[in-house]
Amino acid sequence: MGPTTRAGRRAAHDAYDRAVPQDRQVTIITVANRAGVSKTTASDALRGSGRVSEETRRLVTDVAAELGYVPNGSARHLRRARTGTIGLHLPEVLPRSDYYMSFVFGAVQAAADHGYDVTLLTSGSGAGATAERRPRVDGLVLGDPLAADPVVEKLMSSQLPTVTCERYPGPGDPDGIVWSDHGAALRELLDHLAAVGTLRPALIVPGDESDWAASVHRTYRQWCTERGVVPLTRAVPFDANADATSTVARNLLTDEPGLDALIAAPTSAAATLLPVIREAGRRVGDDLLLASCVDGPAMRFADPAITAIDVQPREAGAACAELLFELLAGAVAPGVERLHPIELNIRESTRRRNAP
Amino acid sequence: MGPTTRAGRRAAHDAYDRAVPQDRQVTIITVANRAGVSKTTASDALRGSGRVSEETRRLVTDVAAELGYVPNGSARHLRRARTGTIGLHLPEVLPRSDYYMSFVFGAVQAAADHGYDVTLLTSGSGAGATAERRPRVDGLVLGDPLAADPVVEKLMSSQLPTVTCERYPGPGDPDGIVWSDHGAALRELLDHLAAVGTLRPALIVPGDESDWAASVHRTYRQWCTERGVVPLTRAVPFDANADATSTVARNLLTDEPGLDALIAAPTSAAATLLPVIREAGRRVGDDLLLASCVDGPAMRFADPAITAIDVQPREAGAACAELLFELLAGAVAPGVERLHPIELNIRESTRRRNAP
DNA sequence: CGTCGATGCCGGAACGTTCCGGCATTGCCG
DNA sequence: CGGCAATGCCGGAACGTTCCGGCATCGACG
Incomplete structure (x- = not known):
């Protein structure tokens, strides 16, 4: 049972004790009456606004606590023209x-x-x-x-x-915008792949509906141009399920035998690719490096653990x-942008590369 | 800046038009004035309460739509003593x-x-x-x-x-309680495993903090008793990560060589066990059957696809x-319980069992 | 023709808060 | 001692809605 019955609402009011809460909601007036002050003072005391002596303030807060007073959000927001x-x-x-x-x-x-x-x-x-x-x-x-x-x-x-x-x-x-420098992180990842000997890293990335995917895509192409590498990307829908991603990866592995590293952008996509890669006769972290643009439990606990960019979603x-x-x-003024730090976690899946 | 500029809001108002909203919020009084009725009638017309002629009702709703009137939730809820x-x-x-x-x-x-x-x-x-x-x-x-x-x-x-x-x-x-008969579904799963020749199914399950886990656990033990099978369970924390689950599974596989089926209760735990099982030299869907008590993308797209109970979370x-x-x-009266249907999806991981 | 019920509409009074202005009282300073 | 500011407190008036009761008007019926 939720609330108890509301019968007896009209129970006789003791004319002398104005504070009887009966079974009615306890409002700020209840508190004020019981404390022997006006509602204004009660309000001021509870919110620390206005001018109230320390003594009264304490009295009011004590009474409020005793009565279990909870301010009515709707009333407050109506008055303040905010919803909270x-x-x-x-x-x-x-x-x-x-x-x-x-x-x-x-x-x-x-x-x-x-x-x-x-x-x-x-x-x-x-x-x-x-x-x-x-x-x-x-x-x-x-x-x-x-x-x-x-x-x-x-x-x-x-x-x-x-x-x-x-x-x-x-x-x-x-x-306002909170954004992370996915480009820089991806660049770091690509540099790392290159440092361990990767020559042809491919990228599986959602289309450009999201800014995140767009910037990942853009950075990849830029990096390729700078390094003189032929870019190799495959697009998947933003809400691609593991099935779609796997198919794309399978085709990529078949069509491009020169492929030596695979970056799967979508969250947890990389983890679901492990079986596909194994089927294709490649060994992750050995003759094929694998990484993800979004870290998560699936990356940390995959076997082998997968290199990924921790985008700190909670923060x-x-x-x-x-x-x-x-x-x-x-x-702050409208139009503000704030950078949210992210970092690359290098794991087994890209530790070093061995020739096939 | 998100919102476009707020200038020009004060476009010239006919002085005779009583509905001048100035740059104030458009309230029900604005609507009432503009429609030439009282606020009560406006309110009644918009909500379909009270007695209002069809004609005025239409008039009021038209005006409201034209002005883009949106009722103030706080005021409404304050009056109605509900929060919505x-x-x-x-x-x-x-x-x-x-x-x-x-x-x-x-x-x-x-x-x-x-x-x-x-x-x-x-x-x-x-x-x-x-x-x-x-x-x-x-x-x-x-x-x-x-x-x-x-x-x-x-x-x-x-x-x-x-x-x-x-x-x-x-x-x-x-x-009120919405619950699913996880017991029955698990029983169906266990029967299925038995039907394809399983002799010793083990269960990895969270402790009894949740009713779901408790009932899974209970049903498993009952089934074992009925079939004369020696129960074999391992407990993990409710919020166990893949790491913890993997460790438990690894030990289970080492300690109990007779094991021929593994049911991992927690969501998506089964999928993360695939590498562990493979490492232990067992083949999923062949000499070791694997199933999960909670279906999800990870189950459907695992390789092999994993048998699981679809608990229809969205529904x-x-x-x-x-x-x-x-x-x-x-x-409905308090104390009501409602059964939410779930179903077992049998997939590759338990299709048939071959001796090791 | 008087009465009565139905119909259409309305004015106020809530709901519980905050906030503006005001009224005593006190203390300080010239 | 008079003015004046600071201090502590308070009464009303909002905020925008819903709802209760009431007031005309009108047609029907005896």
């Missing part, structure tokens, strides 16, 4: 789930620290009262906004303060929320 | 992430269909204004509540209408939210 809530949108990409899960938890954590709630906005909301469903939030965090996503498009044009994780490839700019989520709060507080 | 939001709690278990991601999206989807928002409640909120942070929601959905989780404990005793996915092993009962999340709304509406 931020919206979080993520592409619904299950194969990428551990990344986004971490991201979510980071954002929620940061929001909680600021007294904010996080509500989730999915792309699948569809049908319902579309007009009605304008999100009632103070601001938005968009994780990996895709160019094609209609929900993202709508949110981006919603007049709400918005922070994106990675740039938005579509029209319009968010008020990224938190950073996005933090930046949004600073924007909401006016502490 | 449900809270969702999940154990923060990243290795199980694709399951929970699906669950979340299902719940959000269902909530959106009912005009509700979903806010996330994490176990890690810790520090902050702990007293203050009582969640402002109308009800709770707890996915896989763990016996040990202090946040779950607090939420369970919060007097809020609560639905759990799977039973809560701790003290107290939720108002489970939606079902939890649905049940909660029915409880909130008083359509």
Whole structure:
């Protein structure tokens, strides 16, 4: 049973004890009455605003604690013209789930620290009262906004303060951007591969709907040009499942016998390629190096462990929320960009290369 | 800057038009004035309550649409003493992430269909204004509540209408339960293994903090007793990573040479065991059968594909939210339990067994 | 023709908070 | 002793919605 019955609501009020909470919700007036002060003073005392003597302040907070007073969010937000809530949108990409899960938890954590709630906005909301469903939030965090996503498009044009994780490839700019230098990290990875003797590294990467994929792709081509290497890439859909990725990899291995290293960009894609590679008669970490652009449990615990770029999703989520709060507080000006550090973890799968 | 400029909002207003919204928010009074009716009538017209002629109703809705009126959630909820939001709690278990991601999206989807928002409640909120942070929601959905989780404990005793996915092993009962018959599914799996000639199936399963794990464990032992098979289980932590699971499996394979089938309960654990098994010189789907209690992408695309129980997480999340709304509406009585269908998917990894 | 119910609409009063302005009281300084 | 600022506290008025009761109007019916 949730709430107990609401019968007896009209129970006789003792005219002398004005503080009887009966079974009604305990409001700030309950607290004020019990403490023998006005609601204004109670409010000021609890929030540390206005001018209240230390003595009264303590009294009021004690009474509030005793009564178990919890301020009514709706009333507060109505008065303050804020909702105390931020919206979080993520592409619904299950194969990428551990990344986004971490991201979510980071954002929620940061929001909680600021007294904010996080509500989730999915792309699948569809049908319902579309007009009605304008999100009632103070601001938005968009994780990996895709160019094609209609929900993202709508949110981006919603007049709400918005922070994106990675740039938005579509029209319009968010008020804040948290981004990581995937290009630099990938370059480091490519240099490392070259250093251990790789001559023809190939790249499996999603299309350019996401800024992350686009910059990975771009960097790869640049690096190839600089080094005089013939680029070798295969595109997969952003939400490609392991099956699609495997097929692509299989073809790549068959068609390009000169291939000596494989970089699978999508989260956890690299791990699912291990069987494919083995089937093709290649040995990972030996005559074929393997790496991923997104680290995760699957990389760390694969056999052999796979070199990958740790993009620190949890911290990224938190950073996005933090930046949004600073924007909401006016502490930073719109248009700000913030760099989120990532790092390359070199593991067995690329330790050294042996000729086939 | 995200939002386009706010200038020009004050476009010349006809002085006789009482609807001048200035640059203020467009409220129901704006709509009422513009439509030439009272706020009550406007409210009634928009919500279909009260007595309003069809003609005025249409007029009001047209005006509202034209002005882009969006009702203020805080005001509405303040008046109605509801928040229009449900809270969702999940154990923060990243290795199980694709399951929970699906669950979340299902719940959000269902909530959106009912005009509700979903806010996330994490176990890690810790520090902050702990007293203050009582969640402002109308009800709770707890996915896989763990016996040990202090946040779950607090939420369970919060007097809020609560639905759990799977039973809560701790003290107290939720108002609604959505559960699946993991026992029956596991039994089906075990029978299948026996049918293809398995004599000694082992089970790797988390401890009994979760009802799911407990029932899997219980069923396994019962089945063993019935069949006269010596049970062989190993426990891992609920949030065991692939590393821990692999170690357990390795030991199992070394210590128990008679082992001819392995069931790894945790999500995606089975897939990460493939290399371990291969190292031990066993062949999956041949002289060692392998299955998982939770299906997912990793199972479907493993090589060989792994037999697993599809627990339909997205539908489970939606079902939890649905049940909660029915409880909130008083359509069902507290204490209700609802069975959520799951099914066994038999794949290559257990198709038939060959002697070693 | 008087009455009565149905119909369409409306004005106020909540809901619980915050915030603006104001009123005593006190202390300080010239 | 008079003015004046600082201090502590307070009463109302918002915020935008819903809902209760009431007031006309109108047609029907006896």
